Amino acid sequence: MAKMNLKVNGKKYDVDVDPSTPVLWVLRDQLNLIGTKFGCGVGACGACTIHLNGRALKSCQLPVSAVGIQEITTIEGIVPAAGELHPVQKAWLELDVAQCGYCQTGQIMAAVALLKSKPNPTEEEIESAMTGNICRCGTYIRIKAAIQQAAKSSHK
Amino acid sequence: MEKSTNNQSRRSFLKVSSLTGGGMMIGFSWLANLIPNEALAAANTTNEWVKLTGFIQITPDNKVKIFNPNPEFGTNVMTSLPMMVNEELQADWSKVIVEMGDFDTPRFKSQFTGGSRGMAQAWKPLRKAGATARLMLMQAAANEWNVPVSELTVANGVVSHKATNKTANYGALATAASKLTAPTNVELKKISEFSLIGTPQKNKVGKNIVAGDSLFTMDYKHEGMLIAMVIHPPAFGMQLKSFDATEAKKMPGIKDVFDIQVYKDGYTRAGFDTRAFNKLIAVVGNSTWEVMNARKKVVANWEPIQTTKEMVAAWGSKKEETVPGGLESTDEHMKQMLAMQKNPAKVLRKDGDPETAFSKAKKVLERTYSAPFLSHNPMEPISCFAHITDEKAYFVAPIQIPEMMKQNIMANLDLPADKIEMKLTRMGGGFGRRAYGHYIVEAGHISKKVKAPIKLIYTREDDMTNGIYRPSYMVSYKAAIDENNNVTAIAIKGGGIPEGAVHENRFPAGAFENYIAEGWDIPSNITIGAFRAPGSNFIASAEQTFLDELAETIGKDPLDYRIELLKKAKANPVGKNNEYDADRYIGVLELVKQKSNWGNTDKNVKRGVAAYFCHSSYAAHVIDVRMKDGQPVVDKVVTAMDCGFVVNPEGAKNMVEGAVVDGIGNALFGGMRFEKGVPVQKNLIQYRIIRHREAPKKIDVHFVQNTIDPTGLGEPPFPPVFGALANALYKATGKRLYNQPYLTELNNSTKS
Numbered sequence: 001m002a003k004m005n006l007k008v009n010g011k012k013y014d015v016d017v018d019p020s021t022p023v024l025w026v027l028r029d030q031l032n033l034i035g036t037k038f039g040c041g042v043g044a045c046g047a048c049t050i051h052l053n054g055r056a057l058k059s060c061q062l063p064v065s066a067v068g069i070q071e072i073t074t075i076e077g078i079v080p081a082a083g084e085l086h087p088v089q090k091a092w093l094e095l096d097v098a099q100c101g102y103c104q105t106g107q108i109m110a111a112v113a114l115l116k117s118k119p120n121p122t123e124e125e126i127e128s129a130m131t132g133n134i135c136r137c138g139t140y141i142r143i144k145a146a147i148q149q150a151a152k153s154s155h156k
Numbered sequence: 157m158e159k160s161t162n163n164q165s166r167r168s169f170l171k172v173s174s175l176t177g178g179g180m181m182i183g184f185s186w187l188a189n190l191i192p193n194e195a196l197a198a199a200n201t202t203n204e205w206v207k208l209t210g211f212i213q214i215t216p217d218n219k220v221k222i223f224n225p226n227p228e229f230g231t232n233v234m235t236s237l238p239m240m241v242n243e244e245l246q247a248d249w250s251k252v253i254v255e256m257g258d259f260d261t262p263r264f265k266s267q268f269t270g271g272s273r274g275m276a277q278a279w280k281p282l283r284k285a286g287a288t289a290r291l292m293l294m295q296a297a298a299n300e301w302n303v304p305v306s307e308l309t310v311a312n313g314v315v316s317h318k319a320t321n322k323t324a325n326y327g328a329l330a331t332a333a334s335k336l337t338a339p340t341n342v343e344l345k346k347i348s349e350f351s352l353i354g355t356p357q358k359n360k361v362g363k364n365i366v367a368g369d370s371l372f373t374m375d376y377k378h379e380g381m382l383i384a385m386v387i388h389p390p391a392f393g394m395q396l397k398s399f400d401a402t403e404a405k406k407m408p409g410i411k412d413v414f415d416i417q418v419y420k421d422g423y424t425r426a427g428f429d430t431r432a433f434n435k436l437i438a439v440v441g442n443s444t445w446e447v448m449n450a451r452k453k454v455v456a457n458w459e460p461i462q463t464t465k466e467m468v469a470a471w472g473s474k475k476e477e478t479v480p481g482g483l484e485s486t487d488e489h490m491k492q493m494l495a496m497q498k499n500p501a502k503v504l505r506k507d508g509d510p511e512t513a514f515s516k517a518k519k520v521l522e523r524t525y526s527a528p529f530l531s532h533n534p535m536e537p538i539s540c541f542a543h544i545t546d547e548k549a550y551f552v553a554p555i556q557i558p559e560m561m562k563q564n565i566m567a568n569l570d571l572p573a574d575k576i577e578m579k580l581t582r583m584g585g586g587f588g589r590r591a592y593g594h595y596i597v598e599a600g601h602i603s604k605k606v607k608a609p610i611k612l613i614y615t616r617e618d619d620m621t622n623g624i625y626r627p628s629y630m631v632s633y634k635a636a637i638d639e640n641n642n643v644t645a646i647a648i649k650g651g652g653i654p655e656g657a658v659h660e661n662r663f664p665a666g667a668f669e670n671y672i673a674e675g676w677d678i679p680s681n682i683t684i685g686a687f688r689a690p691g692s693n694f695i696a697s698a699e700q701t702f703l704d705e706l707a708e709t710i711g712k713d714p715l716d717y718r719i720e721l722l723k724k725a726k727a728n729p730v731g732k733n734n735e736y737d738a739d740r741y742i743g744v745l746e747l748v749k750q751k752s753n754w755g756n757t758d759k760n761v762k763r764g765v766a767a768y769f770c771h772s773s774y775a776a777h778v779i780d781v782r783m784k785d786g787q788p789v790v791d792k793v794v795t796a797m798d799c800g801f802v803v804n805p806e807g808a809k810n811m812v813e814g815a816v817v818d819g820i821g822n823a824l825f826g827g828m829r830f831e832k833g834v835p836v837q838k839n840l841i842q843y844r845i846i847r848h849r850e851a852p853k854k855i856d857v858h859f860v861q862n863t864i865d866p867t868g869l870g871e872p873p874f875p876p877v878f879g880a881l882a883n884a885l886y887k888a889t890g891k892r893l894y895n896q897p898y899l900t901e902l903n904n905s906t907k908s
Contacts, residue, residue, distance in 0.1 A: 001408065017443075017445070018408065018445060018446070018449070020445075021443075021445040022445065025443065025444045025445045028444070029383075029443045029444055029445070030443070032377065034368070034370050034374075034375040034377075035367065035368020035369070036368070037368075037372075037374065037535075037536070037584075038374060038444075038537070038613075039535055039536075039537070039616065039840075040616040040839055040840045041615055041616055041617075041839075042616070042839050042840070042841055044839060044840035044841045045535070045616075045840050047535060074368075075367070075368035076367075076368060079367075085363070085366065085367070089366040089367070092362070092366045093358065093359075093362045093363060093366060096358045096359055096362065096806050096807070096810060097810075098230075098359060098362060098365045098366070099230035099231070099232070099810060099811070099814055100229055100230030100534070100535065100536075100582070100583060100584050100585045100586075101230070101361070101365035101371065101582065101584070102372060102534075102535040102536045102584030102585060103535045103584075104365055104366060105365075105366070105368040108366060123853075126848070127848045127849035128849065130848040131847045131848045131849050132847075133847075133848070134535070134840065134845050134847060135535070136533060136534060136535045136585050136587075136818075136845060137230050137535075137585060137814045137818070138813065138814035138815070138816070138817025138818045138821070138846065138851065139810065139813070139814060139817075140817060140846075140847075140848050140851035141813055141817075141851060141852070141854070141855055142810065142813070143848070144848070
C-alpha cells in the first residue's frame with residue numbers, strides 16, 4: 001500500500017492503495033466516482049474513459065502510481081456547475097442517444113476530448129476518435145449525430 | 157401493513173387495499189408485483205406520499221411518480237410503459253417522475269423483460285391503471301365541489317369545473333381520492349384520441365445516464381460491503397477437484413477464500429436456471445483490485461466431468477437433460493453437425509409429397525449454412541449484490557426475469573419466500589444473458605458464508621468464458637425446381653449444439669405444396685440460452701439468403717419473389733399452423749421496397765433484402781454495401797417494421813437502429829470458438845464487437861402505420877439483418893456467404 005495525492009475534477013484526494021491499482025478502481029472503490037465504468041479491464045471497450053490533462057484515456061490501463069500531479073477529469077467533473085450539464089451531455093439528451101446507457105459516460109468523455117482537440121470534426125474523424133468506445137446496444141449513429149450537434153452548438 | 161379489502165370478482169384485475177397510516181393502493185393482477193419498498197412505506201405512514209395504485213403515487217405537493225414494473229436493459233420501457241399509464245392518467249408528462257419498481261417476492265407475477273413481450277402485456281392494464289386513478293381524482297373533485305363528474309375536465313394533472321371556475325391539481329385531490337372506491341367500469345381512450353402515446357418522447361432516465369449516476373448493480377454500494385469474485389473451471393467439461401488458497405488468503409485486503417456449490421445435488425432446474433459450472437471458488441476482500449490480485453494466487457486443480465443427468469422442469473414439461481462428459485472443440489462440432497445432416501432426423505412437418513417432387517426435379521438447389529456460438533457480452537459484466545442476515549435476504553440484481561428466480565433462491569439458499577427482497581437495477585445490456593440468474597444464487601452463497609454484504613463481480617473474462625451462449629447451428633435448405641423454373645418442393649433440415657433452430661411452421665412453410673422440415677440436436681456440456689431472438693437469429697439468416705439465391709436461380713427479383721410466395725401462401729395456404737400473417741409480411745416488404753426505391757437505383761449500389769417475422773412483429777431491411785480495401789462498408793440501411801401501433805416512435809427508432817447495428821456486427825464478426833472445452837476468445841480484444849467506424853452510415857427506419865395492439869421491438873428487427881447483409885455482400889463481391897461470421901468466410905475466399 002502507498003499513500004498518494006490525486007487531483008480529480010479539481011479536487012485533491014489522499015488515497016492509500018496498492019500503487020499498481022488502475023485509476024478506474026481507485027475512482028470507483030475509493031473515491032466513489034462511479035460514473036467511470038468497468039467494461040473489459042484491458043482497454044478494449046472504452047467504458048472507463050477519463051481525461052488525463054484533458055486527453056482521453058482508458059483508466060483501466062493506468063496505474064494510479066503513474067498519475068502523480070497530473071489532472072484527472074471524470075464524467076462527474078465535466079459539468080459547468082452542480083446540477084448542470086456539459087454541452088456534449090445536452091446533445092446526448094437532445095438526440096436521445098442512450099439505450100442501456102452503460103457505455104455512454106465513456107463515450108461522452110471521448111467525445112468531449114475529441115471536440116477539445118478538433119472543434120469541427122469530420123465524420124471520419126469522429127469514427128476514428130470514437131472507435132475505442134464500444135456500444136453493445138449499437139447507438140453509434142446517434143452518438144455521431146450528437147457529437148456533430150455539440151460541435152455546431154459550440155460555434156453559435 | 158396492508159389490509160386487503162378485496163371485494164372484486166376474480167376476473168377483475170383490480171385489487172383495492174387500504175394502508176395503515178392512510179392512503180390506498182390499487183394493485184393489478186398482471187402487475188400485482190410492486191410492494192412499497194421500505195422508504196416508500198415509511199413515507200406513506202407520514203402521509204407524504206399517497207398511494208393511488210400500485211404504480212402511481214401522487215403527493216400533496218403534486219408530484220406524480222410512476223413505478224415501471226418491467227426490468228430495464230435498454231429497450232426504454234422506463235419511458236414507454238409509463239407513457240401508457242399517463243395517456244389515461246393525464247398528469248403533466250414533463251413533470252412525471254419514473255422509477256424502477258422493486259421485485260415483490262410474495263406476490264410477484266409477470267415481471268419479465270425478454271421475448272419482446274413487454275409492450276403487448278402492458279398495453280391494456282397500464283392504461284386502465286391510469287384511467288382508474290384519473291377517475292378517482294375527478295370523483296374527489298366532484299365530491300368536494302358538489303358538481304357532477306361529467307362537468308369536469310382534466311388537463312396536465314389539473315381538474316377543472318368551467319361553470320364555477322374551480323380548479324384543483326392532482327396533489328390537492330389525492331388524499332380524498334384515495335378514500336374512494338375504485339370504479340369498475342373504466343373506459344379507455346380510442347387510439348385516435350391519444351395525445352401522448354404515439355408521440356416521440358425522450359428517455360425519462362436520460363439525464364441520469366449521461367451524468368453517470370448510480371443506476372447499475374456494478375455501481376451499488378452498501379455500508380461494510382465486501383467485493384467477491386469467483387473462479388470457474390478453465391474449460392467446459394471440467395470441474396473443481398481441489399484448491400489451495402494459502403497464498404491468496406495472505407494477500408492484502410482478503411477476507412476469505414472458499415468454495416461454493418451453486419445448486420444442490422438433485423436440484424430440479426427451471427427454464428432459466430442454466431449455469432455453466434456448479435462448483436466455484438469464491439475470493440472475498442475489501443476492494444476490487446485486491447480481490448483480482450488475490451484470485452491469481454489461488455492454486456486450483458480441475459478434473460474432467462463424467463456424463464451426468466440433470467432434471468429440468470421447464471416450459472410445461474419435466475425431463476432429464478444429459479450433460480455429456482468430454483472436452484469439446486469447434487472443429488469437432490462442425491464435423492459432428494455435418495454428419496448429423498447426413499443421418500435421418502426427426503420430421504417436424506411434412507406437407508404433400510416432397511420425395512416425389514425432388515425425384516422429378518429438373519434441378520435441385522441445396523445449400524448448407526452454419527453459425528458459431530455467440531457470447532452476449534453486455535457492456536456491464538455480470539454482477540449482483542447480496543446481503544443475507546437472519547432477518548432477510550436482500551439482493552440488488554440485474555435480472556431480466558425476476559419471478560423465475562424465486563424457486564431457485566428458495567431451494568438453493570434455503571430461504572423462505574417472505575424473507576427475499578430484491579431491488580431491480582437498470583441493466584447494462586442483457587441480450588438474453590441476464591435471464592439466467594445463477595449469479596444471484598452465487599452472491600447469496602457468498603454473503604451467507606462471510607456473513608456480510610457483498611457485491612459479486614465478474615470480470616469480462618469471467619463473463620465471456622462462463623457464458624450461457626447462443627447455440628452453434630447448421631441447416632440445409634433444398635429446393636426442387638421443374639423444367640419451367642417453378643419451385644415444386646422445399647426441404648429444410650438442421651439442428652444445433654445443443655439445440656436446433658428450425659421453425660417448421662414459419663415461412664416459407666405454407667407457400668409450397670410439397671414441404672418437409674427435419675431437426676436434430678447434439679448434446680453438449682457448453683451452456684446455452686436465449687440470445688436476442690433465439691433461434692430466429694440464425695434460421696432467418698439461412699432462410700433469407702437461400703430465398704435470395706433461389707430467386708436468382710429461377711430468374712426472379714428477390715424482393716418480388718418473396719412477395720409472390722407470400723401472396724400464394726395467403727391465397728392458398730398449404731398445411732396447418734402457419735405461424736405468420738402473410739398480409740403483414742407483405743406489408744413490410746412493400747414498404748421497404750418503396751422507401752428504399754428498390755429496383756430503381758444506380759447499378760453501382762450493391763444491395764440486399766431480407767424480411768422476417770418473430771416475436772409478434774414483422775421486419776424487412778434493404779442494406780447497401782460497398783467494399784473498401786477488402787472490408788465491407790455499410791452505406792445505408794432502410795428498414796420497414798410492423799410492430800402494431802408504435803407507442804414511442806423515438807425510442808422505437810433507436811431500438812431498430814441498435815438491432816441493425818448489432819445484427820451487422822454479429823453477422824460479420826461474432827463467434828465464440830472452443831478448443832478442448834476452453835473458450836478461445838476471452839476478452840474484447842479477441843472477441844470482435846462492431847465499432848463506430850463499422851456501423852452503417854445511415855439507417856432509415858419506417859413503421860407500418862396501423863392500430864394493431866403494440867408488439868415487441870427488442871428482437872424482431874435483429875434476425876433479418878444477417879440475410880440482408882449477406883445478400884448485399886453477394887452483390888458487392890460475387891461471393892455467396894453460408895458460414896458465419898461472414899467476414900471470416902469472405903476473407904478466406906479472397907485468400908484462396
